[in-house]
Amino acid sequence: xxxxxxxxxxxxxxxxxxxxxxxxxxxxxxxxxxxxxxxxxxxxxxxxxxxxxxxxxxxxxxxxxxxxxxxxxxxxxxxxxxxxxxxxxxxxxxxxxxxxxxxxxxxxxxxxxxxxxxxxxxxxxxxxxxxxxxxxxxxxxxxxxxxxxxxxxxxxxxxxxxxxxxxxxxxxxxxxxxxxxxxxxxxxxxxxxxxxxxxxxxxxxxxxxxxxxxxxxxxxxxxxxxxxxxxxxxxxxxxxxxxxxxxxxxxxxxxxxxxxxxxxxxxxxxxxxxxxxxxxxxxxxxxxxxxxxxxxxxxxxxxxxxxxxxxxxxxxxxxxxxxxxxxxxxxxxxxxxxxxxxxxxxxxxxxxxxxxxxxxxxxxxxxxxxxxxxxxxxxxxxxxxxxxxxxxxxxxxxxxxxxxxxxxxxxxxxxxxxxxxxxxxxxxxxxxxxxxxxxxxxxxxxxxxxxxxxxxxxxxxxxxxxxxxxxxxx
Amino acid sequence: xxxxxxxxxxxxxxxxxxxxxxxxxxxxxxxxxxxxxxxxxxxxxxxxxxxxxxxxxxxxxxxxxxxxxxxxxxxxxxxxxxxxxxxxxxxxxxxxxxxxxxxxxxxxxxxxxxxxxxxxxxxxxxxxxxxxxxxxxxxxxxxxxxxxxxxxxxxxxxxxxxxxxxxxxxxxxxxxxxxxxxxxxxxxxxxxxxxxxxxx
Numbered sequence: 001x002x003x004x005x006x007x008x009x010x011x012x013x014x015x016x017x018x019x020x021x022x023x024x025x026x027x028x029x030x031x032x033x034x035x036x037x038x039x040x041x042x043x044x045x046x047x048x049x050x051x052x053x054x055x056x057x058x059x060x061x062x063x064x065x066x067x068x069x070x071x072x073x074x075x076x077x078x079x080x081x082x083x084x085x086x087x088x089x090x091x092x093x094x095x096x097x098x099x100x101x102x103x104x105x106x107x108x109x110x111x112x113x114x115x116x117x118x119x120x121x122x123x124x125x126x127x128x129x130x131x132x133x134x135x136x137x138x139x140x141x142x143x144x145x146x147x148x149x150x151x152x153x154x155x156x157x158x159x160x161x162x163x164x165x166x167x168x169x170x171x172x173x174x175x176x177x178x179x180x181x182x183x184x185x186x187x188x189x190x191x192x193x194x195x196x197x198x199x200x201x202x203x204x205x206x207x208x209x210x211x212x213x214x215x216x217x218x219x220x221x222x223x224x225x226x227x228x229x230x231x232x233x234x235x236x237x238x239x240x241x242x243x244x245x246x247x248x249x250x251x252x253x254x255x256x257x258x259x260x261x262x263x264x265x266x267x268x269x270x271x272x273x274x275x276x277x278x279x280x281x282x283x284x285x286x287x288x289x290x291x292x293x294x295x296x297x298x299x300x301x302x303x304x305x306x307x308x309x310x311x312x313x314x315x316x317x318x319x320x321x322x323x324x325x326x327x328x329x330x331x332x333x334x335x336x337x338x339x340x341x342x343x344x345x346x347x348x349x350x351x352x353x354x355x356x357x358x359x360x361x362x363x364x365x366x367x368x369x370x371x372x373x374x375x376x377x378x379x380x381x382x383x384x385x386x387x388x389x390x391x392x393x394x395x396x397x398x399x400x401x402x403x404x405x406x407x408x409x410x411x412x413x414x415x416x417x418x419x420x421x422x423x424x425x426x427x428x429x430x431x432x433x434x435x436x437x438x439x440x441x442x443x444x445x446x447x448x449x450x451x452x453x454x455x456x457x458x459x460x461x462x463x464x465x466x467x468x469x470x471x472x473x474x
Numbered sequence: 475x476x477x478x479x480x481x482x483x484x485x486x487x488x489x490x491x492x493x494x495x496x497x498x499x500x501x502x503x504x505x506x507x508x509x510x511x512x513x514x515x516x517x518x519x520x521x522x523x524x525x526x527x528x529x530x531x532x533x534x535x536x537x538x539x540x541x542x543x544x545x546x547x548x549x550x551x552x553x554x555x556x557x558x559x560x561x562x563x564x565x566x567x568x569x570x571x572x573x574x575x576x577x578x579x580x581x582x583x584x585x586x587x588x589x590x591x592x593x594x595x596x597x598x599x600x601x602x603x604x605x606x607x608x609x610x611x612x613x614x615x616x617x618x619x620x621x622x623x624x625x626x627x628x629x630x631x632x633x634x635x636x637x638x639x640x641x642x643x644x645x646x647x648x649x650x651x652x653x654x655x656x657x658x659x660x661x662x663x664x665x666x667x668x669x670x671x672x673x674x
Contacts, residue, residue: 294554318549
């Protein structure tokens with residue numbers, strides 16, 4: 001039999017029908033929905049007068065536009081409130097399980113899916129959100145879709161999808177202290193650009209990937225979309241199985257050991273061919289930071305902004321426009337630059353390990369006076385865990401207030417906006433113009449780098465705060 | 475949902491010669507709170523179209539009366555970032571029927587095709603030439619023929635073939651709907667569910 005990649009194996013086993021010269025009809029095992037990209041899809045069902053085909057395979061949460069303070073009160077913003085109410089109504093009407101606001105299982109869709117055991121190896125997973133790629137960390141084909149496709153899944157549990165090409169990214173070598181999985185993915189994106197993986201689905205391999213925790217793997221898969229890839233996956237291994245075994249329950253699975261035996265088969269054949277093969281050395285990666293307005297515009301924190309854009313062209317008008325927006329010049333260093341905001345949270349870095357990493361640096365120190373901090377857990381469960389580990393108290397003692405869960409300042413649909421012209425060191429995923437509020441200037445970085453900035457008030461190399469002994473696992 | 479047909483379009487162009495225009499620029503997140511598909515055109519490129527004080531930014535191309543038409547000519551890597559279909563709804567609602575670039579982000583491309591907005595990929599060189607021509611003569615017209623898959627700059631006579639998935643082409647030419655097609659396959663989908671295994 002022909003050798004196959006893991007991606008091929010999962011994809012091919014989900015094809016209900018191949019249309020000649022057309023897309024595949026792909027069966028979807030798990031569909032996540034949220035308040036922002038689903039209402040128009042439900043309207044479509046209503047207009048057609050059809051039900052949700054498999055309501056048990058769709059799960060809903062309210063996360064994108066919700067406030068991160070006083071969640072027990074009605075949502076102040078009328079449009080946001082209306083959107084959340086519509087989600088609740090639609091879920092009730094069509095029989096879809098909803099982890100809404102104030103539900104103990106509420107949180108960001110890509111944080112709760114895995115922690116509640118709904119994301120499992122070998123699945124096809126979609127959601128009307130580009131960071132659905134996060135779930136690839138469990139060895140799934142997971143990708144973001146538009147609202148028309150959300151409607152397709154609700155109506156038929158299938159979507160029409162052309163099969164992407166395959167890319168393998170291998171990361172070997174040892175990570176240095178103070179370097180996290182966020183730095184790994186930001187390094188890769190800065191090397192291949194914000195569009196370098198468009199048209200591809202990635203498999204991440206190599207010894208340095210194998211050593212990462214599930215949380216760290218999710219951060220990497222999450223940002224696959226930031227280089228244009230539809231998604232990225234990591235073959236499941238003992239780390240994956242241990243994570244799943246520790247969950248209090250996995251819906252639909254009674255005997256996890258027999259499932260693990262099945263999941264162990266989820267590997268690329270050793271001689272499987274990829275359309276593109278890239279290799280990176282973990283030992284060469286430093287803490288990263290972005291300086292521009294797309295995630296490809298990143299560099300090592302102690303570097304200078306390049307004189308020309310990522311692909312080595314003469315400084316193009318787009319490159320200059322981007323630096324102008326940020327208030328930067330080619331050749332400038334960012335270390336020492338005074339910043340105004342620090343945001344830790346989002347589907348990229350809103351998990352318990354991220355808050356532990358942040359705590360590692362702020363422990364026993366105080367927040368800098370010039371910093372406004374937005375500390376937003378990715379889910380209620382993450383928040384509960386922070387309480388259990390004493391992190392909320394630790395944060396408080398260092399001068400940080402912890403908010404309630406949600407997407408928050410990552411896309412600033414709620415009140416958590418970075419003001420015009422202000423600099424924010426953010427652990428989120430996008431530094432687009434105005435992403436965190438009109439005129440906001442985002443510098444993407446790891447939780448460690450965000451913590452270092454929160455303490456000093458300036459862009460600071462987190463390695464200054466970390467000794468070899470305290471080496472972070474991530 | 476959309477049963478929009480597309481066959482031949484002849485129009486002047488609106489140039490937006492920047493690379494990496496992401497969907498947050500096309501429609502900022504704070505305008506995503508609506509629950510219908512209509513009305514997003516008012517906020518298309520909102521933060522480029524209007525100044526901080528809410529006044530029109532006359533330097534932005536959509537506010538320049540010299541440029542108009544149903545074809546948006548963008549820079550490389552158009553539509554990256556968020557999967558929000560609202561970006562496509564906004565472009566369509568504003569009145570565009572095709573977007574031309576040398577490279578589109580995947581999700582944007584699917585969303586556009588699902589809403590009858592035709593994404594047309596041309597070479598970097600031709601895109602650069604087209605931008606140059608539009609700047610010199612805003613009356614520069616292009617002709618898009620979906621059946622023949624040709625993109626023609628009328629005054630220059632440059633005509634190139636563009637690629638489109640044959641299934642999607644058929645849908646757009648005939649105004650066919652994906653969901654009707656999928657619904658017609660229900661028994662096949664059910665039989666797939668009954669025989670599903672983890673991997674093949």
